[in-house]
Amino acid sequence: MSVREGKKKPWGGRFAGKTHRLVERYTASIHFDRRLYRHDIQGSIAHAKALARAGLLEKIELEKIVVGLKEIEQEIERGDFPFDPALEDIHMNIEHRLIQKVGEVGGKLHGARSRNDQIALDLRLYLREEIQAIQEPIRSFQRALVGCAEANLDIIMPGYTHLQRAQPVLLAHHLLAYFEMFERDRERLSDCQKRVNILPLGSGALAGVSLPLDRSYVARLLQFPTLSQNSIDAVSDRDFIVEFLAAVSILQMHLSRFSEELILWASAEFGFITLPDAFATGSSMMPQKKNPDVAELCRGKTGRVYGALMAMLAILKGLPLSYNRDLQEDKEPLFDAVDAVKASLEILTALFTRLTFNRERLREAAEEGLLNATDAADYLALKGMPFRKAHEVVGRLVRSCLEKGKRLEDVSLEEFRRFSPLFDKDILRFLSLEACVDRRKGIGGTARRSVVRAIRQAKKRLVS
Ligand code: ARG
Secondary structure (H helix, E strand, O other): OOOOOOOOOOOHHHOOOOOOHHHHHHHOOHHHHHHHHHHHHHHHHHHHHHHHHOOOOOHHHHHHHHHHHHHHHHHHHHOOOOOOHHHOOHHHHHHHHHHHHHHHHHHHOOOOOOHHHHHHHHHHHHHHHHHHHHHHHHHHHHHHHHHHHHHOOOOEEEEEEOOEEEEEEEHHHHHHHHHHHHHHHHHHHHHHHHHHOEEOOOOOOOOOOOOOOOHHHHHHHOOOOEEOOOHHHHHHOOHHHHHHHHHHHHHHHHHHHHHHHHHHHOOOOOOOEEOOHHHOEOOOOOOOOOEOHHHHHHHHHHHHHHHHHHHHHHHHOOOOOOOOHHHHHHHHHHHHHHHHHHHHHHHHHHHHOOOEEOHHHHHHHHHOOOOOHHHHHHHHHHOOOOHHHHHHHHHHHHHHHHHHOOOHHHOOHHHHHHHOOOOOOOHHHHOOHHHHHHOOOOOOOOOHHHHHHHHHHHHHHHHO
């Protein structure tokens, strides 16, 4: 796009000189805010209807404007709209083209409106859609997690704390942890949506408008349940973007943690999963390599999303009321975060549904490392020994096992009894991985029956 120096501006009346080309280039936002064209047109049509209702547009004028705006939408979609950076932004590009198409009457559209309330409206319309466009794929990911949990209820794996093997858990239980994380993400986005879904139009530049516009009518047309209550706030508020970016930062952080686990699990050291060929990459030098680049990039993109949140907070922190041009800088980080999150959700879900879990390897890992030691202590506690004492007794037992390279299951009853006479012949069955898992049968535990219940409830939450 070339910048035509000194093109006539909407504010041209007050200016004797032309805008310098450097200024035009520096202030233009059309190369990124063109993304808002649909929302800008949607808002303009509603505004035109409100103008007509207030008697400020004849019926025939309204029709002309609406037809013109719809044609412009098609031009943009076809890719033959003459975007002009000298016209700064999407609002002026569309308005200019409208006047070209329908003549002077097009100039009536901007009555009782400022670009300040217009851009606030566009952003809210845009974000309202994107929130839904993010919530849906979160749900798909959750559905995939529940499906995988249900299909693999028999797989036992080591559960970790400090990245050290801790206690045996069902793979399904581990996967459902992510279900919960994503459930909170959906809730956070729904909550944020309430504060996005507020109509700012009618605030004008900052003080409200003097022409008799029916704001409630516009709100109904655009399906906003609420009107902004203070015009100064309405044109300067970007809290809803900060909230959105905070919510997607947390979401992306969850995707990143999941990615990190996939990266670890795909390593030879873990060997828990095999990545599908179609979702792995090779090395240009090392012929044997199979790399988890998708998961790594998802982890990496998390930095960009956090960056967007930081950028938005930093842009806002020193702004006096009300609108300031700094606010134009809200869009690129917002769009970038939206793109990163949507792409990450999509690809990670696709990758996840194609993963192979190496069940033997998961089981072996759960069998190594004395993961049933807590249960041995619980056994003694159940027989009346104070848990602290039981912990110490089993600690000594564990040390002896480590010295001999044994598992607890390899210890004979006689040896057990040397550590405590409370051990009985039921101890070996008590220590099997299945028994350890199934004993944790409270709500939220890893027992098969708790997990089955969690799956049932997860399915309900997915349809509500
Ligand atoms: N492009 C501007 C933005 O993104 C639109 C509002 C400009 N308003 C103004 N008075 N310069 O924020």
